Amino acid sequence: MGHGCGHNTIAAAGLGAAIAAKRWLADHPGTAARILAVGSPGEEGGGGKAYLIEAGVLSEVDAAMMVHPTGANRVHMPSLAREAVEFVFTGVPAHAADTPHEGRNALDAATLALNAIGLLRQQIRPESRVHAIITDGGQAPNIIPERTAIRAFVRSPDTRYLTDRLVPAVHDCARGAALATGTDVEIRRSAPAYAAMRSNAVLAELITGTLVAMGREPGAELPNRAGGSTDMGNVSQVVPSAHPLLELVPGVTMHTHEAAEAAGAAAGDQVALDGATLLATTTIQLLTEPDLLRQAKEAFAQE
Ligand SMILES: [Zn+2]
Ligand SMILES: [Zn+2]
Structure with missing residues (x-):
């Protein structure tokens, strides 16, 4: 309840x-x-x-x-038709004060991905929706995060627009963030697709x-x-x-x-x-x- x-x-x-x-x-x-x-x-x-x-x-x-x-x-x-996606970013941990330059920050990747999705919203059809949460934000403040995860729902009344344009664009936000931060991203569907x-x-x-x-x-x-x-x-x-x-x-x-x-x-x-x-x-x-x-x-x- x-x-x-x-x-x-x-x-x-x-x-x-x-x-x-x-x-x-x-x-x-x-x-x-x-x-x-x-x-x-x-x-x-x-x-x-x-x-x-x-x-x-x-x-x-x-x-x-x-x-x-x-x-x-x-x-x-x-x-709305809906796709549920999960992004898992993997970086390289390091001491955040002593040797931060030796790390690859998975939380930076998640932050960039969310910002990219936010900017993407101006370029998508008005009735579409993309909304996300961070389900893993890192391990400790003094450690460059090795792993982070985002869950997002991507929705549109038009199933074709959703699968051909919107979901690939959201995936690219995560890929671009991984590229920029030198981390790896694993992309998966976290639940069955919903039809309108x-x-x-x-x-x-x-x-x-x-x-x-x-x-x-x-x-x-x-x-x-x-x-x-x-x-x-x-x-x-x-x-x-x-x-x-x-x-x-x-x-x-x-x-x-x-x-x-x-x-x-x-x-x-x-x-x-x-x-x-x-x-x-x-x-x-x-x-x-x-x-x-x-x-x-x-x-x-x-x-
Ligand atoms: Zn409800
Ligand atoms: Zn309900």
Whole structure:
């Protein structure tokens, strides 16, 4: 819960929806359907759903849904394609006061790389994002750092721009920094790539109706908003998918102390209950009118 993104309500909503839809199935014995409630770790950092897809979890799935809390009710989650990269710089240690000239400073390399990325930001498309932290900043102040590490997320709504232009440019920032400091850099992808979210129009229409019916009128869509990234984007490339957002606290920003507190209080419980209702209702609609599922698949094929 301290992660501050309300993921406790996501898990509860998904499980609640599955329990409700299963009861509905028991009351309608003629319905040939299976419902999967899939627990998925590492939504933001680790790409849990990418591994689940690879393992075949979606192989017999017709449509997929999840719900996430945020500061407003929305039918679509705006999301960016994302690459997670790690740079590890290796230098030569030396005594920082006695023989600094004999060292090669891996922290200088990390500093230069971050500055190069900062300057690069002026030359990238406005909706792109590059953000980084230093995960290893050296060993001790009196030692020229032998090893440093940076983790960065690189994002864009355009997957091709991301992979062909942006990620190579960020890699070059690290290579240039290594060259300038006489250190070595190892570049690796630290998590599976995230695809941008494709919202299925047919599922979105059903969700809009239910949101209105439950008094959660969806806010205006923000087409130019960058948003975050989610491994639900990877799911949405494989099967028709929906990723609505439910208001936790009006206008709240996730990953704040306020969001963490609300997710553990009454507002979080309400999101879990309403999320379960929303996903269960959509599931039951798809089971009641099989033509909807056909339409959703058609829309998916045409996207
Ligand atoms: Zn988050
Ligand atoms: Zn999240």
